[in-house]
Amino acid sequence: MLDSPEFHRAARIRGLEISEIVQISERAAARKALGHDVVALSTGEPDFPTPEAVIAAAHKAATDGKTRYTPTLGTAELRAAIAADAKARPDQVIVSCGAKQVIANAMLATLEAGDEVVMPAPFWTSYADIVRMAGGSPVIVSCAMADGFKLTPAALEAALTPRTRWLMLNAPSNPSGAIYSPAELSALEAVLLRHPQVWVLSDEIYEHLNFIPFHRLADVAPDLRGRLLTVNGVSKAWSMTGWRIGWGIGPVDLIRAMGAVQGQVTSGACSIAQAAATAALTGGTEVLDVRRDAMRARRDLVVSALDAMPGIECAAPDGAFYVFPRITGAMQAQGHATDAAFCDWLLAEHDLALVPGRAFGLPGHLRLSFAYAESELQTGLDRLARALNGDT
Structure with missing residues (x-):
């Protein structure tokens, strides 16, 4: 059998990989598949369903032959x-x-x-x-x-x-x-x-x-x-x-x-x-107004909880559904030199998936998405608090 030729990536994509956000989400999913109770607050995907009127329009387009x-x-x-x-x-x-x-x-x-x-x-x-x-x-x-x-x-x-x-x-x-x-x-x-x-x-x-x-x-x-x-x-x-x-x-x-x-x-x-x-x-913005109010409540829950944690400084965001707190104090207290190591520790030891700031060009922070139900957010915040306090 002939040996396969060695594969070479094109120069334009050398060093290019799947985004760190996706990598973390995939690692969290892999841990879940192994039976771990992972809370993943790492992805930017709202948990609300697509509005019914939008789905109805798609169904009508399909049945009308717009395919x-x-x-x-x-x-x-x-x-x-x-x-x-x-x-x-x-x-x-x-x-x-x-x-x-x-x-x-x-x-x-x-x-x-x-x-x-x-x-x-x-x-x-x-x-x-x-x-x-x-x-x-x-x-x-x-x-x-x-x-x-x-x-x-x-x-x-x-x-x-x-x-x-x-x-x-x-x-x-x-x-x-x-x-x-x-x-x-x-x-x-x-x-x-x-x-x-x-x-x-x-x-x-x-x-x-x-x-x-x-x-x-x-x-x-x-x-x-x-x-x-x-x-x-x-x-x-x-x-x-x-x-x-x-x-x-x-x-x-x-x-x-x-x-x-x-x-x-x-x-x-x-x-x-x-x-x-x-x-x-x-179709109007009524559904957006309701969802914005829900996101605001989630934001306030997350910011209040993070601000009470040792070594974390969190400003309330003006929009989107993320917080980007500074975590340098928490990193040092837990013996981690980088935000990436800190987030690796949270996933491996506490089954909590968050994204390090280095993925966004600004180390020393992390991103937490609050596009999740309040019960899931509270569970994730409780795990982070216990991790910082040395509890298992």
């Missing part, structure tokens, strides 16, 4: 609904298989080798890997807890170079929940107007999960619209993670370039899922 290929940029109905909501035109919209594909399309369509992408840390873990895969270089700007984990104009100015192609903003933020005020966005706009080569990607996927007023960048900074890509979708607010529908809104030339990438990778997104997303966008 064929869709246009690469999305169905006319969904693009129109997105455009109406964003005060844009349908030709400025691309629909993709989730918001992650929108971001990948944009980076693959625009980055040359060595182009720089500024990303405030903490940032969603996939940002940096997508940029590297597209040939770009992430420029990570640490944002202090004292600044609300938000990018300041001075820090942005210092990070920009002639090689900067994009700034990635995410608000409400994963993992910190930070939301920028109109004044803060205008201050960043003033910096960007001095650097016309820099495009802006505004990831607003958690837009409707806000506990203080949220303002879209496109509305606050209209002078940036000619180089702004807004990313959004139905996954988080409408509990439609598995439907895989996200979208981008931006200048027509950018949208066409992103469509060229998508057309050679996946073509158009699922027809049934697009019908469901159209129903979500056009």
